[in-house]
Amino acid sequence: MNGIIKLDRRYLLKTGVALGGGLVLACYFSFPSPAGAAEPPAPFAPNAFLRVGTDGSVTIINNKSEMGQGVYTALPMIVAEELDCDWQKVRVEAAPVAPIYNHTLFGSQVTGGSTSVRTEWQRLAQAGAAARAMLVAAAAQTWKADPAACRTAKGQVIHPDGRRLSYGDLAAKAAKLPVPAEVKLKDPTKYTLIGHPVHRLDSPAKVNGSAIFGIDVQLPGMLVAVIARPPVFGATLKEFDDKKAKAVPGVKAVVAVPAGVAVVAERFRPALQGRDALQVEWDEGPGATLSTDGLRRQYAALARTPGAPARREGDVAAALARAAKTLEAEYEVPFLAHAPMEPLNCCVDLRPDGCDIYTGTQMQTGARDTAARISGLPPEQVRVHTTYLGGGFGRRATPNSDFVAEAVQVAKAIGKPVKVIRTREDDMRAGYYRPFWYDRITAGLDAKGGVESWRHTIVGQSIMASTAFAGSIKDGIDDTSVEGASDIPYAFPNILVDLHTPTLPVPVLWWRSVGHSHTAFVVESFLDEVAHATGRDPLDLRRTLLAGHPRHLGVLELAARKAGWGKPLSPGRGMGIAVNASFGSFVAQVAEISVSKSGAIRVHRVVCAVDCGRIVNPDTIAAQMESGIIFGLTAALYGAITFKDGRVEQGNFDDYPLLRLDETPQIDVHLVPSSEDPGGIGEPGVPPIAPAVANALFSLSGARVRSLPLTPDKVLAAQAKG
Amino acid sequence: MITLDVNGKKIEVSVAADTPLLWVLREELQLTGTKFGCGEGICGACTVLVDGDPTRSCVTPVETMQGRKIVTIEGLPDTHPVKRAWLEQEVSQCGYCQPGQILAAAALLQSRPAPTDTEIDSAMGDNLCRCGTYPRIRKAIHQVASETKGGGK
Numbered sequence: 001m002n003g004i005i006k007l008d009r010r011y012l013l014k015t016g017v018a019l020g021g022g023l024v025l026a027c028y029f030s031f032p033s034p035a036g037a038a039e040p041p042a043p044f045a046p047n048a049f050l051r052v053g054t055d056g057s058v059t060i061i062n063n064k065s066e067m068g069q070g071v072y073t074a075l076p077m078i079v080a081e082e083l084d085c086d087w088q089k090v091r092v093e094a095a096p097v098a099p100i101y102n103h104t105l106f107g108s109q110v111t112g113g114s115t116s117v118r119t120e121w122q123r124l125a126q127a128g129a130a131a132r133a134m135l136v137a138a139a140a141q142t143w144k145a146d147p148a149a150c151r152t153a154k155g156q157v158i159h160p161d162g163r164r165l166s167y168g169d170l171a172a173k174a175a176k177l178p179v180p181a182e183v184k185l186k187d188p189t190k191y192t193l194i195g196h197p198v199h200r201l202d203s204p205a206k207v208n209g210s211a212i213f214g215i216d217v218q219l220p221g222m223l224v225a226v227i228a229r230p231p232v233f234g235a236t237l238k239e240f241d242d243k244k245a246k247a248v249p250g251v252k253a254v255v256a257v258p259a260g261v262a263v264v265a266e267r268f269r270p271a272l273q274g275r276d277a278l279q280v281e282w283d284e285g286p287g288a289t290l291s292t293d294g295l296r297r298q299y300a301a302l303a304r305t306p307g308a309p310a311r312r313e314g315d316v317a318a319a320l321a322r323a324a325k326t327l328e329a330e331y332e333v334p335f336l337a338h339a340p341m342e343p344l345n346c347c348v349d350l351r352p353d354g355c356d357i358y359t360g361t362q363m364q365t366g367a368r369d370t371a372a373r374i375s376g377l378p379p380e381q382v383r384v385h386t387t388y389l390g391g392g393f394g395r396r397a398t399p400n401s402d403f404v405a406e407a408v409q410v411a412k413a414i415g416k417p418v419k420v421i422r423t424r425e426d427d428m429r430a431g432y433y434r435p436f437w438y439d440r441i442t443a444g445l446d447a448k449g450g451v452e453s454w455r456h457t458i459v460g461q462s463i464m465a466s467t468a469f470a471g472s473i474k475d476g477i478d479d480t481s482v483e484g485a486s487d488i489p490y491a492f493p494n495i496l497v498d499l500h501t502p503t504l505p506v507p508v509l510w511w512r513s514v515g516h517s518h519t520a521f522v523v524e525s526f527l528d529e530v531a532h533a534t535g536r537d538p539l540d541l542r543r544t545l546l547a548g549h550p551r552h553l554g555v556l557e558l559a560a561r562k563a564g565w566g567k568p569l570s571p572g573r574g575m576g577i578a579v580n581a582s583f584g585s586f587v588a589q590v591a592e593i594s595v596s597k598s599g600a601i602r603v604h605r606v607v608c609a610v611d612c613g614r615i616v617n618p619d620t621i622a623a624q625m626e627s628g629i630i631f632g633l634t635a636a637l638y639g640a641i642t643f644k645d646g647r648v649e650q651g652n653f654d655d656y657p658l659l660r661l662d663e664t665p666q667i668d669v670h671l672v673p674s675s676e677d678p679g680g681i682g683e684p685g686v687p688p689i690a691p692a693v694a695n696a697l698f699s700l701s702g703a704r705v706r707s708l709p710l711t712p713d714k715v716l717a718a719q720a721k722g
Numbered sequence: 723m724i725t726l727d728v729n730g731k732k733i734e735v736s737v738a739a740d741t742p743l744l745w746v747l748r749e750e751l752q753l754t755g756t757k758f759g760c761g762e763g764i765c766g767a768c769t770v771l772v773d774g775d776p777t778r779s780c781v782t783p784v785e786t787m788q789g790r791k792i793v794t795i796e797g798l799p800d801t802h803p804v805k806r807a808w809l810e811q812e813v814s815q816c817g818y819c820q821p822g823q824i825l826a827a828a829a830l831l832q833s834r835p836a837p838t839d840t841e842i843d844s845a846m847g848d849n850l851c852r853c854g855t856y857p858r859i860r861k862a863i864h865q866v867a868s869e870t871k872g873g874g875k
Contacts, residue, residue, distance in 0.1 A: 068815030068853045199812060206817030207808045209755020209795030213818060216754035224749075249738075267749050268758075269741050341759050341767055341818040341852045390757070390818030391852050424760045619812055623858070627815060630854025653764040653850060661856040662843035 044171035046134055046179055048100040049127040050079055056155050056168030058085045062092050063101035064120070065111040065362050066202055067340075067392030068627070069682040070620035073200045074117050075124055077616055081193045082128030082186060085167060086155035092201055094386035097368045097379075108365035112397045112510065114583035114680020117616055121678060129183035131174075138174040139165045188614075197619035202388070214387045215421060217347045217358040222417040223252055225410050226271045228280050229260040229430050232646035234287035234505035237261065237280070244277035254278065255413040259406040259430075264414055268421060287505040288646035292436070295643070296332065298502070299438035299459040303330065307457055307498035308476030310486040314494030316444075319453035323444030327533055331441065331522045332707045335641035336434035336511055337656060342390020343427040346407035349417040354381045357404060360389030362397035370401040374408045393631070394510040398432055399467040425651040433641050434511030435461040435481075437518040441526045444494070449534035451545070453494035456485050456522070461508045462501045476501065480510065484519030484580060484687065489552055490527070490545040506643075512631055513686040516582040520687030521694070521708060524578035528695040529704065538695060539565055539577055551611050552579055554672050555588035558609035562670055563590035573604070574700025578691035583680030585612035586672075589629065591665075591692035595701060599712030599719070601637060603665040603693060611672035612679040618671060621681055625669040628685020634659045636690035638709050698722075726787055728753070729797025739785035743777075744768045746784045747794060755795035755821045759850070766849035769822035770794050776826045795821035803869060804828045807862040815853035823849050827863050836867040 042059060045051035051059050060079050066072040072092045080090050095101040095109070103110040104119045132152055139157035140147035142165065149160045155167045188194070205211035230236070240261050242254035250270030255262050261280055265271035320326060347358040348371070355375050361367045364384045372379040389396055396403075407420040422430065437460040444453035462478040464470055472479065477486075477499055486497040511517060527545075531538040539560050546552045556579045560566075569575060572594045579588040592605040608625045615621055638657045642649045650656040690708060698704050703718035723734045728751060735750045747753040747770070756779055759767030763778035770779045771793040798805060804827050814820050823846070830837055830845040837845065842863055851859070 066816075068817070070815070199809065200814065202817065203809050203812060203814050206814040206820055207805050207824065208800055209753075209821045211817050212754070213757075215758060216748075218752065218754075267745060269738070269745050339852060341757070341765065341816065341850070343758065389816060391816045393852075421758070424762075424765075623812065623815065623855075626857050627854040630856065631852070652762055653760050654762070658850045658852060659854070659856075660847045660850065661859060662847035664854070664856040664860075667857055 063095040067389035079128040084152035134174040138170040214359040225264040232287040235282040241279040245274040248274040257409040292642040303440035307500040310482040311497040316496035319494040320444040324447040331439040338393040338395030340391025344403040347419040348411040350411040393512040429648040431507040432509040435508040454492040459500040483515035513683040516687040520580040524691030555609040559588040563607035576695025578688040580687040585679030585684040589688040593696040599715035613676035625685040632686040632689035743782040744779040807865040811862040813858040
């Protein structure tokens with residue numbers, strides 16, 4: 001990060017003195033602002049990522065979506081650190097869709113894969129440093145001083161003799177100067193923001209209720225719609241009778257759209273009543289036979305046959321044939337809904353000459369292109385206004401922008417601005433789940449109990465297959481299906497990981513931590529089985545197998561030490577450990593649990609150690625670990641989307657419960673200091689918790705539960721067996 | 723016409739009598755800080771205070787609200803100790819459930835200025851948060867309690 005870096009000119013779109021240049025900086029995040037305060041002129045916009053106002057305010061144009069992960073604070077911190085501006089004067093604006101705002105790896109504007117800090121650090125640091133250099137040059141010109149002798153602090157350029165000029169005063173002059181071709185980035189030891197806990201820029205609006213989410217957007221003349229959706233995936237509309245629906249006062253229109261039948265009304269309530277009154281018949285198609293029980297049988301049979309190899313080392317078949325002992329187990333995890341607290345919604349203002357989309361999306365380019373395709377408008381006439389996201393977890397990153405598409409279709413059909421809102425039941429039943437997975441795993445042990453071979457067969461739908469990234473599937477392997485399994489760090493001489501990819505009508509999607517949400521549970525649980533079967537301490541076995549993986553070991557040792565691993569526990573308590581590397585970060589967790597007589601697991605304490613490389617905001621790291629653990633505990637203890645007769649059996653938080661405050665354990669997060677490249681932080685907290693809890697259950701009661709969620713009936717059944 | 727007392731103001735609204743209070747606040751009064759989460763009174767995102775009590779506005783017919791004092795997140799002063807503690811403890815993540823959480827916490831602290839963890843569990847357990855901000859919600863409530871004690875009240 002340090003030193004002279006050649007600037008890529010693409011990042012430095014100089015916009016000149018006025019914003020009227022029509023470049024990407026033209027601000028159109030224009031839905032009503034509760035503050036309503038007019039912004040002062042911002043003459044200095046040296047690149048696509050920031051502008052400086054005459055009052056010294058600094059606006060960071062953020063190309064990543066804020067869904068709770070803290071990206072509206074972390075990315076501005078990177079800019080502000082190099083710019084040396086006054087943090088109190090930093091504000092954030094959502095970027096419009098433009099090539100400059102594309103994800104540096106994915107080629108379109110995307111927030112996902114825990115990549116924001118990792119991929120944006122360099123160019124944002126350069127953007128801030130270049131702007132600072134221009135402000136210094138402007139001051140030096142004014143003073144006829146040597147720019148190299150001037151320094152900066154808190155939004156001011158300081159002359160060697162102590163004179164000062166504020167960035168606001170310098171903005172107009174700096175705008176006339178050339179953008180430097182090279183900039184020197186700060187020595188990290190001089191950082192005043194990066195690495196320090198900084199309060200989130202989005203918190204005040206979220207605490208006083210003024211933060212605008214997609215569902216809060218109000219447009220003049222806007223109508224509200226809900227959609228009657230097919231009860232089964234793959235079903236098609238046969239016919240509908242809208243007479244009663246249209247009789248509901250306030251209902252303005254009933255229109256068939258690809259997603260179903262939309263009931264459009266002046267307000268949400270009559271739209272809902274209209275939908276209740278609507279009579280719809282569907283051709284349900286073959287999807288109506290889908291059931292979780294049937295799927296389990298189908299997948300289990302597949303798991304006993306060889307799949308496409310994802311990793312092959314040594315000769316597993318030969319090693320298993322000569323093994324002194326083999327261990328074998330089958331694991332499964334269910335479909336899961338993302339269930340963000342803000343149900344999916346999208347607001348569309350479609351006119352003959354343009355289209356404005358207001359929504360919380362993780363994929364702005366996809367939203368724009370989807371709207372362009374449906375409306376027939378050229379993409380440049382579609383503007384995407386990214387609001388706050390009331391949770392994302394991957395659900396607001398559908399490659400087909402399903403929730404945007406349906407809203408544009410309704411808007412096109414009725415010719416008026418419209419907001420389509422999903423009820424909680426719509427949100428939960430209309431698809432895009434973490435896939436259902438079934439795994440069969442076998443370990444071959446030598447006479448001393450050492451693991452000589454490891455065979456892991458995975459069965460589940462491909463996420464990538466239905467996305468623009470389908471081309472990444474090579475030789476039958478979608479990497480997101482096997483991540484965390486094909487790349488296990490453990491030193492086994494013979495490894496075979498293979499994959500079956502059945503197709504189903506159920507739409508699947510990346511769900512916070514993607515493949516790791518499943519593979520960490522299987523791998524870390526089964527390794528625990530191996531440890532107990534061979535009389536090894538689970539931590540000690542991992543130590544042996546992780547020689548040469550210092551970052552895995554680092555978090556493992558830290559979590560174990562802080563948790564008091566190996567020390568006597570209170571009666572009725574059990575402890576389990578798990579480690580996982582995902583999205584460039586390393587996380588180990590120790591869970592301490594008890595079990596009630598009725599089989600209900602109570603998690604009392606989770607100790608978490610994380611090594612995510614260089615840190616921007618340590619408080620956000622801790623918050624995201626807490627968040628990932630609680631999100632993961634919901635999946636470990638409760639989460640399951642199941643099918644019967646093709647229908648999703650869950651609909652709301654009564655049958656798809658989330659972990660509650662009174663069930664939340666004490667969580668202690670410990671950071672491993674690191675100068676490695678930054679890793680992701682939004683997702684890596686999730687994978688280790690389910691196996692840590694399952695392993696704690698075994699150590700407490702000898703009960704091994706190999707299917708999530710760890711419900712009381714499964715716990716009691718395993719205890720009876722164990 | 724139904725007359726409501728919202729955030730200290732008397733407001734007349736012309737809506738069907740059984741319209742949930744949530745949608746009156748959001749769509750008629752543009753008080754969008756109160757959120758739609760589940761529509762069945764399960765998640766607490768729609769929590770407002772009615773005569774000081776936390777109430778699920780998504781299942782509360784507006785006609786039952788006449789003569790009652792309704793406070794939404796917009797009506798709680800920015801200087802309110804709960805709002806300040808929420809900022810101090812950096813509770814919010816996606817932020818969607820937080821207006822409901824803050825109002826539930828404000829009601830708890832009004833009746834129990836120094837709640838025990840068990841009292842916090844019981845008062846806050848029904849307000850769901852998908853981001854998992856619960857540990858910080860607990861800390862923020864304890865912070866307000868300790869400030870109150872520190873102030874000699």
